Amino acid sequence: MVDFRDLPLGKHTQYPDQYDPGQLRPIPRAQGRAGLEISTLPMRGSDCWNAYELSWLDADGKPQVACGQFVFSADSTHMVESKSFKLYLNSLNSTRFDSLEKLTETLRGDLSAVVDGEVSVEVLLPATWADRYAVSAADGICLDGLSLTDIAASPDAALIKRSGKRGEARYFSELFRSCCPVTGQPDWATIELECRGELPDPQSLLAYLTSFRQNNEFHEQCVERMFSDISRRLNLEALTVYARYTRRGGLDINPLRSSHENSRPFRRLARQ
Secondary structure, eight states: OOOGGGSSTTSOOOOOSSOOGGGOOEEEHHHHHTTSOOOSSOOEEEEEEEEEEEEEEOTTSOEEEEEEEEEEETTSSEEEOHHHHHHHHHTTTTOBOSOHHHHHHHHHHHHHHHHTSOEEEEEEOGGGHHHHTOOBOOOSEEOTTSOOOOOOSSOOGGGOOEEEEEEEEEEEEEEEEEEOTTTOOEEEEEEEEEEEEEEEOHHHHHHHHHTTTTOBOOHHHHHHHHHHHHHHHSOEEEEEEEEEEOOBTTEEEEEEEESSOSOOOOOOBTTO
16 A cells, blocks of 8 residues: 655655656555445546646757646556656756657656556647647536535435436536545546436436545546446446546646546646
C-alpha cells in the first residue's frame, strides 16, 4: 500500500531544473479497486491526461513549448501521481533534446516504466492547438436542472433507482465534485454517462453523482466506483462513464471506463 505521506502532493517542493525521471511516483490501481464491489459488466478504459505547460530546449538550446497528451491504459498496474508528473515535466524545461521524436520517446519510456503499462504520447505543437483543443459541449441529457433537496454524505449505490424503462441514453452533469485524498482540495469535473438496457431514474442519478461531493479519492478511483455502482444497480447491456476534470497545475485528467471501448478522442470542455 502506498503511504500518501511519501508523495509530493500537498508539500512545499523544490522544482528540478534538469531532467529527472526519478520525480515520478506510482500509485497501485489495486489499492483503489480493493474496496469496490465487482461490477456486473467488464470494465476497460483509459486515462487521458493533457499537459498544457510542456517545455524543453532544442539541440541549439532554444526554448520550445507544446501541449502533451498522454493516454494511460486502465490495464496498467499503476497510476502516476499528479504532482510528481508535474515535477517530472518541469525537469525537462532546461534539458536539450535533439529532436521532437527523441523527446516523445523519452516521455513514453519513462511513463510506461512508472505505471508498468503501455502509454500513448503525443506532443502537440502550437500550430495544432486551435483544432485539437477547440472547446466543445457535453453531450446528452443534462441532469442539472432536476430538483435535489438533500446531498448524501458519501457515495451510496442505493441512491440509484430504476426508471422502469429500457433503451439507450446519454446523461451528463456539470455539478460533480470530489476531493483529493491527500490534500482534501476539491476536484471539479463534468461527468458523462452512456448506458444501454435498464435506464436509471434521472433524478436519482443526479443524487448519486452529488454524493461524491466530500468523497476523498483520486479521479480514476471515483470513475471506477461510479462504473461499479451503476452496473450493479441496473440491468445493463453496455455502460460508459467518462469524467473530464478541470486542470490543476497545468494538467487535466480524463478517466474513461467502459464495458466496450478502451478510449475515445479527447474533446476539451469550457472549464478545461
